Amino acid sequence: MSEIKLALRLLLRDWRAGELRVLALALIVAVASVTSVGFFADRVRQALTRDAHQLLGADLVLIADHPWKPDIADEIGKRGLAFAETAAFISMARYGAAATLTGVKAVSNGYPLRGKLRVSAGLNLPDNDTDVVPLPGVAWIDERLAMALSLRLGDAVEVGKLKLTVGAILTLEPDRSASFFNFAPRLIMHVDDLPDSGLVTTGSRVTYSLLAAGEPEAVSALEKALKPRLGRGESLQSLENARPEIRNTLDRSQQFVGLTALLAVVLAAVAVSLATRRYSARHQDAYAVMRCFGASSGRLLRLATLEFIALGVAASAVGCLIGFAAQFVIAGFVTELIGARLPVPSALPAAQGFLTGLALLLGFALPPLLQLRNVPALRVLRSDIGLPEQATVLAWGTGVSVISCLLVWQSGDLKLGLTVLCGFAGAFLVFGILAHVSLRLLARGNGRGAGANGGSGRSMWRYGLANLQRHARTNTVQIMALALGLTAVLLLTFTRGDLLATWQATVPADAPNRFIVNIQPEQKQPLLDLFKTSGLTPPPVHPMIRGRFTAYNGKPVRVEDFEERDRRMAEREFNLSYMAALPDANEVVAGRWFAANDAAAFSVEEGIAKRLGWKLGDTLTWQVAGREYSAPIGSIRKLNWDSMRVNFFVIASPGLMDAAPTSFITSFHLPEARAAYANAVSQRFTNLTVIDMSAILKQAQSVIGQVVRAVQFVFLFALGAGVLVLYSALLSTQDERQKEAALMRSLGASRAQILSSQRAEFAVLGALAGLLAALGATGIGWAIASQVFHFPYQVNHWVWLAGPLAGLACMALNAWSGARSALNHPPLLALRES
Amino acid sequence: MNPIIDVSRLCKIVSLARPPGEAAVKPAPELVILQDIDIAVMAGESVAIVGASGSGKSTLLGLLAGLDLPTTGSVRLDGTDLARLDEDGRAALRARLLGFVFQSFQLLPAFTALENVMLPLELAGVAGAGDLARAMLRRVGLGERLAHYPKYLSGGEQQRVALARAFVMRPKLLMADEPTGNLDAATGASVIELLFELNAELGTTLLLVTHDEALAGRCGRIVRLAAGRIVGEPVAA
Ligand SMILES: Nc1ncnc2c1ncn2[C@@H]1O[C@H](COP(=O)(O)OP(=O)(O)O)[C@@H](O)[C@H]1O
Numbered sequence A: 001m002s003e004i005k006l007a008l009r010l011l012l013r014d015w016r017a018g019e020l021r022v023l024a025l026a027l028i029v030a031v032a033s034v035t036s037v038g039f040f041a042d043r044v045r046q047a048l049t050r051d052a053h054q055l056l057g058a059d060l061v062l063i064a065d066h067p068w069k070p071d072i073a074d075e076i077g078k079r080g081l082a083f084a085e086t087a088a089f090i091s092m093a094r095y096g097a098a099a100t101l102t103g104v105k106a107v108s109n110g111y112p113l114r115g116k117l118r119v120s121a122g123l124n125l126p127d128n129d130t131d132v133v134p135l136p137g138v139a140w141i142d143e144r145l146a147m148a149l150s151l152r153l154g155d156a157v158e159v160g161k162l163k164l165t166v167g168a169i170l171t172l173e174p175d176r177s178a179s180f181f182n183f184a185p186r187l188i189m190h191v192d193d194l195p196d197s198g199l200v201t202t203g204s205r206v207t208y209s210l211l212a213a214g215e216p217e218a219v220s221a222l223e224k225a226l227k228p229r230l231g232r233g234e235s236l237q238s239l240e241n242a243r244p245e246i247r248n249t250l251d252r253s254q255q256f257v258g259l260t261a262l263l264a265v266v267l268a269a270v271a272v273s274l275a276t277r278r279y280s281a282r283h284q285d286a287y288a289v290m291r292c293f294g295a296s297s298g299r300l301l302r303l304a305t306l307e308f309i310a311l312g313v314a315a316s317a318v319g320c321l322i323g324f325a326a327q328f329v330i331a332g333f334v335t336e337l338i339g340a341r342l343p344v345p346s347a348l349p350a351a352q353g354f355l356t357g358l359a360l361l362l363g364f365a366l367p368p369l370l371q372l373r374n375v376p377a378l379r380v381l382r383s384d385i386g387l388p389e390q391a392t393v394l395a396w397g398t399g400v401s402v403i404s405c406l407l408v409w410q411s412g413d414l415k416l417g418l419t420v421l422c423g424f425a426g427a428f429l430v431f432g433i434l435a436h437v438s439l440r441l442l443a444r445g446n447g448r449g450a451g452a453n454g455g456s457g458r459s460m461w462r463y464g465l466a467n468l469q470r471h472a473r474t475n476t477v478q479i480m481a482l483a484l485g486l487t488a489v490l491l492l493t494f495t496r497g498d499l500l501a502t503w504q505a506t507v508p509a510d511a512p513n514r515f516i517v518n519i520q521p522e523q524k525q526p527l528l529d530l531f532k533t534s535g536l537t538p539p540p541v542h543p544m545i546r547g548r549f550t551a552y553n554g555k556p557v558r559v560e561d562f563e564e565r566d567r568r569m570a571e572r573e574f575n576l577s578y579m580a581a582l583p584d585a586n587e588v589v590a591g592r593w594f595a596a597n598d599a600a601a602f603s604v605e606e607g608i609a610k611r612l613g614w615k616l617g618d619t620l621t622w623q624v625a626g627r628e629y630s631a632p633i634g635s636i637r638k639l640n641w642d643s644m645r646v647n648f649f650v651i652a653s654p655g656l657m658d659a660a661p662t663s664f665i666t667s668f669h670l671p672e673a674r675a676a677y678a679n680a681v682s683q684r685f686t687n688l689t690v691i692d693m694s695a696i697l698k699q700a701q702s703v704i705g706q707v708v709r710a711v712q713f714v715f716l717f718a719l720g721a722g723v724l725v726l727y728s729a730l731l732s733t734q735d736e737r738q739k740e741a742a743l744m745r746s747l748g749a750s751r752a753q754i755l756s757s758q759r760a761e762f763a764v765l766g767a768l769a770g771l772l773a774a775l776g777a778t779g780i781g782w783a784i785a786s787q788v789f790h791f792p793y794q795v796n797h798w799v800w801l802a803g804p805l806a807g808l809a810c811m812a813l814n815a816w817s818g819a820r821s822a823l824n825h826p827p828l829l830a831l832r833e834s
Numbered sequence B: 001m002n003p004i005i006d007v008s009r010l011c012k013i014v015s016l017a018r019p020p021g022e023a024a025v026k027p028a029p030e031l032v033i034l035q036d037i038d039i040a041v042m043a044g045e046s047v048a049i050v051g052a053s054g055s056g057k058s059t060l061l062g063l064l065a066g067l068d069l070p071t072t073g074s075v076r077l078d079g080t081d082l083a084r085l086d087e088d089g090r091a092a093l094r095a096r097l098l099g100f101v102f103q104s105f106q107l108l109p110a111f112t113a114l115e116n117v118m119l120p121l122e123l124a125g126v127a128g129a130g131d132l133a134r135a136m137l138r139r140v141g142l143g144e145r146l147a148h149y150p151k152y153l154s155g156g157e158q159q160r161v162a163l164a165r166a167f168v169m170r171p172k173l174l175m176a177d178e179p180t181g182n183l184d185a186a187t188g189a190s191v192i193e194l195l196f197e198l199n200a201e202l203g204t205t206l207l208l209v210t211h212d213e214a215l216a217g218r219c220g221r222i223v224r225l226a227a228g229r230i231v232g233e234p235v236a237a
């Protein structure tokens, strides 16, 4: 007990003397970073579990891309379970001259079986739960649709051929799915109105769901009975596997944000290590003295360990508090994404935070501390006796293993964790080697020039350069640390902006911005005429056939034969097309495009061919409306998805599928000034869906923007940790430099001479670190651009200037503070103090 | 009565690093730092060890304090043979018996004057460390400087703090290694004055290492060291 009290006292004294601040700050940043993400993830996880029923709207949902056969619905009723059905699709909602893309859900009585819809009697009026659904002839619309079309209660909104009376404003739809098109405004109507809408036509994509709810045993019995009866394009979601798309999206973004948090941890680890090294170097004498006073080395070690653990606990606690506050900010950034009220986080992430903090201490601070135990007490009498060589391998070995465990644990994925770890290790190694080699080369070049006679300034410059090599090890560490910190800064400032700019530049200004889908064969000519009479160039119109992949080289396709992630791809309905000419932005990479008298063939896209294992000459069989169409693959195409044109994975040669039921699709560039044209199309052809890609892109960008802002916010912790690394790296050599400066002054060197020698050393260190940082930022930017986003990265040449300048600025700041104190101290005092 | 320090036939030999390039077959060169040292110090005595720089004084002091072990010969402190104790045992013995004053003060830079004086008391688990330390600092004339850090104290003041730190434990035996070595003459003299005053007040046995003959002359007995050997007979001053 008294030992703990004494340790706490020692801690307090060290803290007051400013010996532990960098260390504590580094721990705080690391813990805050990890817990902010942890608390947030915990709340989302709790919300998902809590809301699983509501998210599903039922206990069991059957989903299909075609209408369900009646016997399945009967089966649900027979088992005494509550039943409801829905059909969801996107379409145009119109009012007066305005039209907008809308997510429509047609629902039966009883929907939703779990959770409740909330409605209000007008915009910004209080809302209430409701137990009913819109009657036939009535639509409930959400606020966004009301705003977009200036609709009020009682107005008649048009959907397809229907005119529905707006009956309520929909404020909460618990099972709203989080997919792409659901960022569009919403409309709910009665399922009985669906047949009269004229919207369910050839080529329209409708998701049909059957909902069931009841006693858990009955539900699971139903699940067991139905599972084997599910056909192609049919799936089943229960509470355990509810809403995989939400889970996946959240898991992925959490992983991403979590890894960003770990960047802060890795940098903090470096800062912790540097700070502890400095601490132990500065406390050698204190330990020797205490041993003279009769404290055994074991006891000193115990005291130091207690002191550091107390510091770790305190810093972790502060970090947790900051993390807790910070998660509100993260949650605030992504509220729209989540759309649900989040519960209070549990204490688990705090435990995670403490674990991280203590692991960092254990891995990075304790090894240098252990060395203190070996300080010979004789040092008090003969100061030339130093510490035995620090066991670098041991120290870094423990640290690296601790970090590896943290990375794997945080990413929740061995492979991902190890990949990130290797990334970091690679960066460290490359920086370390480059720094070391450059120092050597500089020193050699310097030595060669030493024969030439220069003024005193020149010779001090040379002395400074020689110092670089003399302190090669500490300087290498310093350059690495500085470079890492600067890389983080450059990434945040330059690379981020470059990536965005490059990406935006890849989309040409006249790229198509409107798609029209669902065009029926008899509407094709009238639509093109409307283009002409409106003074717009008629765009190319492509047939679009929905077909299922049923056989490969004559063998029936079984979904189980594909890897998990390719299954959905193989299973869903494909959009097929046929055409005579190779479309723009397509390039044949294997085989040959269809020629006039060729036999029937398919042309397939490179990526999907790779994923599904298709090769040139393989025979594919597609089923469309009950008929099968087979032909070999005649060519493989590469296409530019960013072109914003209509693109098809699979194109048939003309003639092969002409008999299949088809709708048509087109894309065109509509100048902003002609935006009303889209409304005219919707008014004239009520079943057509006009998709405003720029609006959707904006939506998508705002969604991505939310995630990016959250990531950026977490990146701030990494930036903070980077600054700490910088600071501790600079501090780590400050003592030595002060001592040296004092020594040189006592040997008669002038202030100016010392300054110029230090300037030389610092200038090289700063410039080297800045160059490495620019290299690092460019490399990472390139990797992100080419590996993640698949576009060529335009190197920003300014980083090569900004990096070294920033490095020089950091060093200048350090030189200014460090050298000033060294020079303003009387040399005797400086020597004695050290 | 048993001597508090009893040294017999003590030798300290260290092996030096082999010069680069020399064949490894030759035995590593050795350096004899101390040879055939016999000293006995009675409780209450004050003894000066004098000798030129490099004559082995500090090495001898370190051996007497058990900070290092002799190559041959024995050191008995307060009747206990140091060679029979392990590292922790020697530390415990030091805690019980010894106070130290060093040439380079060796105050802990992160600790205030008061905290520096409190440290040995705290390590020993003595109750009321603060009050004892404060009283001792007042005794050495630094009652106004309790909260100051060493770097804001002059050399003389730092050494006074070191004296307070050494005497606050009321050690049986005080070892001082060139306590005035880093001080100018006037400051050094006043520190020495204080040292002898406290020594007399507390009845401490004093072992003072110095190259200053005048200072040595104030001790009851002088042991002269030259090139690692005791020269001449112990003389009463
Ligand atoms: N471990 C050692 N290795 C090599 N030389 C040593 C060692 N310890 C002491 N010496 C040498 O022994 C001599 C005596 O040192 P020291 O006891 O410090 O002398 P003094 O305190 O009398 O000036 C010095 O020349 C010193 O360099």
Ligand SMILES: [Mg+2]
Pocket: B057, B058, B059
């Ligand atoms: Mg000496």
